[in-house]
Amino acid sequence: MSRLIEPRTMSGFRDYSPAVMIPRERILQTARDVYRSFGFAPIDTPACESLDVLLGKGGDESDKLVYRVRGAKQEKEEMGLRFDLTVPFARFAAKNINELGTPFKRYAMGPVWRGERPGQGRYREFWQCDFDTIGTTSNASDIETILVVNELFTKLEIPRFEIRVNSRAILNGLLQSLGIADRAAALLRSLDKLAKIGREKVIEEMVAEANLSAEQAGQVLDLATMAGTNSEILDQLQSRLPENDGVRRLRELLAIVPGISLDLSIARGLEYYTGIIFETFLLDLPTIGSVCSGGRYDNLASLYTKQVLPGVGGSLGVDRLLAAMEELKHPWLTGASSPAQVLVFNLGAEHLGEYQKLAKTLRDAGLAVEVFPDAKKLGQQFQYAEKRGHRVGVIAGEQEIASGTVKVKDLTKKEEATVPVVDFIATVKRVLQ
């Protein structure tokens, strides 16, 4: 016998077993439903892009994260695996926008790959789930973006979440009013770490990285952590920055979307944001950080086309959210490893036609139903149902079939009733309620 190959996954890559995939598919389906309900259309782009499309976007450090792909026959051009969905979307838009027309609203979901050192909760392959509106500068699209996020977390049945918004236009205005607008990039990178490292460390970093005095850094932080209700903060901003368009846009947003927080310390790392920026926090697990973030940018695809494509969008961190839901014992994570609620037990191969008929009746009523394939001992079939998480057992032996009845067993409460086949859908549905 030849030696076995070890069936391992590569470092930083992982399998998803059913107990995790079932809630993960539910999250993705919820996002898909919400995005579509606002008129965002699905697109898909290849996993592999040419290296010149992928490289040079975020400097040498980020280029080192890009996996190289080549054919065994030595393809002429080397390719790379996409490291996010934004670069492929920019490339897609530059290639297709004339045909598609603007405004263009798309969502995309799929894996991305980064050759980083793997760690606790950090993988080399993970999913992104993005939506964007491009080809318009209208505040209506900013507002809609926040409405989408709000609807998404409502439909995800997360009871306590908070969307925090800010505006790059406002942050830049404030830095300008302090006379330090030229150091915006470094300052916003430091500010972005406030929740993680605290005020003192941020001040130290601003002094070191952006060449501020400690007093100036303190002023930046005082502004960024300005306290008050949304309208108190807006009024203060209005008086400091009377002409700032970001203030007007956020005021409109806050008038239409209830329950969100204006938080001037939200900075977002990426340099390409120019207008609204937002993050979404789970109030019962704030330490996990933002699970859905995004903002407005002036020009999506300037590397690939002269056509100016302003836009606004967001990205759901699917794997981070799933980890959070696990920690929060969210009701979607039932531990079940079968999508079927009902198991039809197998008491003999000769009854298979009958079992499939019973299963079909339940499927036609909208239930997911599994028929056990082998006529094993009932005890083994009960163990299987318990392991998989089925909630109802349908049991029919010779006697039941002869008398036109079935046993319907509540597998949680261990109660059973023998009912006529004509009634059994109602009984099964009652147990499932």
Next chain:
Amino acid sequence: MSRLIEPRTMSGFRDYSPAVMIPRERILQTARDVYRSFGFAPIDTPACESLDVLLGKGGDESDKLVYRVRGAKQEKEEMGLRFDLTVPFARFAAKNINELGTPFKRYAMGPVWRGERPGQGRYREFWQCDFDTIGTTSNASDIETILVVNELFTKLEIPRFEIRVNSRAILNGLLQSLGIADRAAALLRSLDKLAKIGREKVIEEMVAEANLSAEQAGQVLDLATMAGTNSEILDQLQSRLPENDGVRRLRELLAIVPGISLDLSIARGLEYYTGIIFETFLLDLPTIGSVCSGGRYDNLASLYTKQVLPGVGGSLGVDRLLAAMEELKHPWLTGASSPAQVLVFNLGAEHLGEYQKLAKTLRDAGLAVEVFPDAKKLGQQFQYAEKRGHRVGVIAGEQEIASGTVKVKDLTKKEEATVPVVDFIATVKRVLQ
């Protein structure tokens, strides 16, 4: 200004725009729903596997198809992109089956990559959509597999399809009865081409490749193209091969599943099938070949584990099916590039709150609704709606808003009615019917 990067896709790779993605997502969702309704559970495995897991499965030729992946920092081990979902499933099963237990029913959907020469309808990245039951030899699972395929094509709203079944056990029995069982592999590869190249060429190939006389090859083909109803063929087989288990299993199958055809010329190329094999044809487009195929195998994961894992399953050719549906003018391919049926027109930024309220009312009633972001000329908004494929326009200017009404416009028939806001859901739904 720096030079623009050409926003191209690599040879053999492609973008999916909304008009194609919308029906493609519907196909995937239908497959997901059908697989789940039979109790198949989702799993996911990484795109990248170690090269020793991927290579050496189908000989040198197929090894050349495997894309190599390496990190820019020179990872220790080279990886490859999966070329199908079966090898990763075998690896997954070997790794996880002790924890998961058997029988284990899974589905998986995702892209696979093959470095082949691209051609008409042949891409280097394409999707597979597989389902399998492993850990049981029961005929109940063979029968269920065919029921799943039948349900799938019914739910895909394909009016005329045919599932053709055969059995490797029967084919081997027939070859044995002719005394040429030792040449089964070559013979079945030739037989598999019958529909494509015709009887004469298959005989030529059998003579050349399997060292048969032309008379023997003719006998093989006579058996493989045996005419008659399912039960006539079964009776003939029964008398030729009285002890053959494949005959018994197919007889059980045909008694339970109506409307499928026994076709002894179905051979399937792959050597690892041992029991039932099947293919699915679209009767209005037979030239496209099988769009869903599979069969039973004796041992899924013998390269990775000593645990014997027999199974049965099938694979839906998503991209081939999509191409076929396009050619057949299937009603799911509407050409619409928005998932929203309704467009709320924008007659002024000051009404945005009102528009979002109208949209939310319709969304809560289960409709997908887009709000146009800019107060552009109405003509431009109508053009947008026509291009995207919206079917209903909701139009509210100052006058309508003041009087608590909206205009509901049937964008196909170009008819409109002004109705009170309290009634407008019913009007919109009526137009959509």
